[in-house]
Amino acid sequence: LTFIEKNRETKELEWALIPPREVSQVDGVFLEKNMCNNWDKIWNFQAKPDDLLIASYPKAGTTWTQEIVDLIQNNGDIENSRRAPIHLRHPFLEWNSFSGIDEANAMPSPRTLKTHLPIQLLPPSFWEKKCKIIYVARNAKDNMVSYYYFQTMNKGLPDPGSWDEYFETFMSGKVMWGSWFDHVKGWWKKKDSHPILYLFYEEMMKDPKREIRKVMEFLGKNLKEEVLDKIVNNTSFAVMKNNPMTNYINDIEMNHSLSPFMRKGVVGDWKNQFTEDQNKRFNEDYEKHMADTSLSFFEEL
Ligand SMILES: Nc1ncnc2c1ncn2[C@@H]1O[C@H](COP(=O)(O)O)[C@@H](OP(=O)(O)O)[C@H]1O
Ligand SMILES: CCc1ccc(OS(=O)(=O)O)cc1
Numbered sequence: 001l002t003f004i005e006k007n008r009e010t011k012e013l014e015w016a017l018i019p020p021r022e023v024s025q026v027d028g029v030f031l032e033k034n035m036c037n038n039w040d041k042i043w044n045f046q047a048k049p050d051d052l053l054i055a056s057y058p059k060a061g062t063t064w065t066q067e068i069v070d071l072i073q074n075n076g077d078i079e080n081s082r083r084a085p086i087h088l089r090h091p092f093l094e095w096n097s098f099s100g101i102d103e104a105n106a107m108p109s110p111r112t113l114k115t116h117l118p119i120q121l122l123p124p125s126f127w128e129k130k131c132k133i134i135y136v137a138r139n140a141k142d143n144m145v146s147y148y149y150f151q152t153m154n155k156g157l158p159d160p161g162s163w164d165e166y167f168e169t170f171m172s173g174k175v176m177w178g179s180w181f182d183h184v185k186g187w188w189k190k191k192d193s194h195p196i197l198y199l200f201y202e203e204m205m206k207d208p209k210r211e212i213r214k215v216m217e218f219l220g221k222n223l224k225e226e227v228l229d230k231i232v233n234n235t236s237f238a239v240m241k242n243n244p245m246t247n248y249i250n251d252i253e254m255n256h257s258l259s260p261f262m263r264k265g266v267v268g269d270w271k272n273q274f275t276e277d278q279n280k281r282f283n284e285d286y287e288k289h290m291a292d293t294s295l296s297f298f299e300e301l
Helices: 003-017 033-037 039-043 062-073 100-106 140-153 163-172 180-190 201-206 208-218 225-234 237-241 276-289
Strands: 023-026 029-032 052-056 112-115 132-137 196-200
Touching: 023 033, 029 033, 033 039, 052 062, 062 112, 062 132, 062 201, 062 208, 062 225, 062 237, 132 180, 132 201, 132 208, 140 163, 140 180, 140 276, 163 276, 180 196, 196 201, 196 208, 201 208, 208 225
Parallel strands: 052 112, 052 132, 132 196
Antiparallel strands: 023 029
16 A cells, blocks of 8 residues: 555544544524533623624535625735634634634634524624624525435535435434525515625526625725636636645545545536435425425526
C-alpha cells in the first residue's frame, strides 16, 4: 500500500470507530442530545443588533450562502476569505462540537453566525435586536437526497439506514432540526415582519449574479460589476469543491470517500434517487403540507 492509501485506510478505520451522536428533542423537534442538554445556553444567547444570521434547513445551500456573504463582506478579497475554515468564520450557533455559542461570544462584532434552528427555536434576542437574517431554502426532494447522503458520511448525525427507510423518516420530520415543511414555511411567514432575505437554491443556480447582487444590497454594500463577477466565479461549485476552507475536508466526523461534502451541486438529482412510487407518495403529502402557504419551489431548472 502507498502512504496515501495507508493514510486513507487509517482515517476510515478511525471514522468507523466514532460512535454516532445521540438524538433527543426540544419542543418536539429532533436535535442532537448535547444541544438539548445545553438548551438553556442556546436559548439565552444574546444577539447584537449588528449580527448577521445565516439560517437554513440542513443541506439547502448554507455553505454556499456563507461563502457568498463572506466574500461580499470582504469586498471580493479571495485571500481574506481563505483565512479559516467556514465553520470558524461563522460560528454554528447550536452545534456544541464547534462550541458555537462560546465561539460567537468570543467573536468581535460585526459577527456573522449560522443556524439550522426552526423559527420557533431561534433564541428570542435575534428578534429583540432586529438582526438581519438571510434564509436559504431548497426544494424538498433535492434537500432530502442531499441530507440522506450527508447522514451516511457524517458521524455528527444519526445513521440514516437505507434510502427507503430514510424517505419515511424525512417525511415524518423525525430528522435533526425537524420537519422540512415546518422549517421553510415558518421562516417564509416570518419574513413579513422581520428583515429576512429569503433565498432559493434553485434561483442561485439559475442566476448566481442576480442572487449575489440581492445579498449585496441586503447587506448595504455596493460592489463593482467586476467584483461581483469574481464572487460568482469563486463561489461556483467547482471552485468551492476544491477549496479546503469550504469543503469540510479536515472534519474528522465526515467520511468523504462515502459521499463528499461537496457532492453534486445540481437541481433535480432527486430523479436519480426517488422511485416512481416514492415520487407519487411525496407529491400527495407535499400538497397537504404546503396547502397553507404561498411558498413554492422549482424541482428542476
Ligand atoms: N457553490 C455551490 N454551488 C452549488 N451547490 C453547492 C455549492 N456549495 C455547496 N453546494 C451543495 O449544497 C449542498 C450542501 O448544503 P449545505 O451547505 O446546506 O450543507 C450540497 O448539495 P448536494 O448534496 O445535492 O450536492 C452541496 O453540494
Ligand atoms: C458535523 C456538523 C454539521 C456540519 C454541517 C451541517 O449542516 S450543513 O452542512 O451546514 O447543512 C450540519 C452538521
